[in-house]
Amino acid sequence: MKIKLFIKHIDEKKLDHFPNCKEAVEEAGINFHWKIDKMKDILIQLQSQFSDRFGDFEKVSSKLKVFANPxxxxxxxxxxxxxxxxxxxxxxxxxxxxxxxxxxxxxxxxxxxxxxxxxxxxxxxFITIFGSTYLCEQTFSIVNYRKNKCSSRLTDEHLRAILRIATTNMTANIQEIASQIQPQTSH
Structure with a gap:
């Protein structure tokens, strides 16, 4: 919803929700040249990425509302x-x-x-999706933390790997793994 509003405002050259851009435009004055297409393309790409990542949640959102508060x-x-x-x-x-x-x-x-x-x-x-409410909360915290830290570089494959590692109860033997790594030799 917000991204749609942002796109509409960019088309209308409104910067109410972009305070830094608004300040830059005001400083530049009348001679400022809008790069509407570029700004709009970025927002459309962002909207597409959100749809890809959270499309499954939209499919079950009405059922999830019933589950959350019957x-x-x-x-x-x-x-x-x-x-x-x-x-x-x-x-x-x-x-x-x-x-x-x-x-x-x-x-x-x-x-x-x-x-x-x-x-x-x-x-x-819904309960078995995550096994427990603790695991559910832990998983969403991990996703949010990783998305904030690495937002533009996070692919679906990375996200799956991060979640798999973060939610497993296995511990890695770092010393054993490190001892098996063969150092690169120079030619």
Whole structure:
């Protein structure tokens, strides 16, 4: 959404969201020549990269909203196999208070009675993506840290490798690995 707004503002030569550019234009005065196409191309590329990286999240975002807060979702937007479970859940004050007291989705869905088996299966799809909420938080922290540190050089392959290393419980024997490296000889 923000990038679309930025592109629109660049087309309109508005720099409200680009304070450094705005200051440079004001200093340059009327003689400033806009490089709209270049700025717009950069923003379009950025938008494309975001779509590539987060496209999967958009596909499941409506389901993720249901998972994150089953009491605030619209029944019409819930998959049909869950609608009856959701109506029963949303009209149950005891379960609603349990949800807000626990503040832990894994524990909440685990505490649901067997009447809510469809909803529990649905929740398991999201819970098992990361195995635990701790691992989920750890993974997102790692992704955010790496993206900030190496933003333009981070490819999908790098991201997969970083996540794999960061979320494994194996420890590397650095001394053994280093001893197996053959030094380069000069010719």
């Amino acid at each position: 009491f605030s979702c619209d029944i019409e937007e819930v998959p049909s196999n869950l609608q009856m479970n959701m109506i029963d859940l949303q009209s149950n004050d005891v379960l609603k208070s349990t949800f807000y007291e626990l503040k832990d989705l894994v524990k909440f869905y685990g505490s649901l009675p067997s009447d809510f088996d469809e909803l529990k299966k649905f929740a398991q799809q």
